[in-house]
Amino acid sequence: MNWTVKKFDELSIDELYELIRLRIEVFVVEQDCPYQELDSKDQEAIHLFGRRKGELVAYSRLFPNSVVNENSSIGRVIVKESARGKGYGQALLEKAIEYLEVELQETKILIHAQLYLQEFYESFGFKKVSDIYLLDGINHLDMRRERYN
Template identity: 40%
Template sequence: MDIRIKTFQELETMELYNILQLRSEVFVVEQNCVYQDLDGKDKLAFHVIGSKNDRVVAYTRVFKPGDYFKEASIGRVVVLNTERHFGYGLDIMKASIQFIKTTFGEVPIHLSAQKYLIKFYSSIGFAAIGEEYLEDGIPHIGMKMN
């Protein structure tokens, strides 16, 4: 998998379309969750794009401290269902964390994790903070890496 990081302004039209298609395929269709994915925050984000054979198969969006949470943050973490067995979730998260460290320094990183992924995020250094909450009808928990 090839990983590139771009600002919103650097995204090509087809690239943005493929990102939105992947997010919709997983977050709306696969997870059967009707929600407003286009939340106006993409233009503030750095887009971490994992591609394979010209197809977006993994993705996150990264925010500098203060643009989403007080801390730097990672969101919209997604891997195409048929590609999950390759470990691309770990690869895209490592690239996102490294980008934050390189770009913003050793700052805390916040994410809002779907509850079933607590073990995955814990394995890469995140710790649960606060209480469980519902986001778009799905149980979530805040997690932080210092």
């Protein structure tokens, strides 16, 4: 797996198209969830994506603290359906956490997790910090990982 980290203005038009296409494929079509996928936050995000044999298979957006809220955050966590069950989701989250904690020296990471992924995120040290809520027709909860120096 080849991993790439880029800011919005570093993405090529083809890369941006691929990222948006994958997000719509998973979040809108696969999850049958019509919502505004383009939310004007991409320009502020750090885009982390992984390719296997040239094909985009994993992606997430990273935000330093104070961009979306007082914590850094990870969002739009995706593994392409045909690539699931191969450990790419774990690798993606490890890379995202490493980038935020090592490169950006962040100590708190917040995610808006889909409820069915709670145990997955707990395995990376995230803890539930909210009640369950409905977001775009899907049960979510906020989870936070805190690193102590």
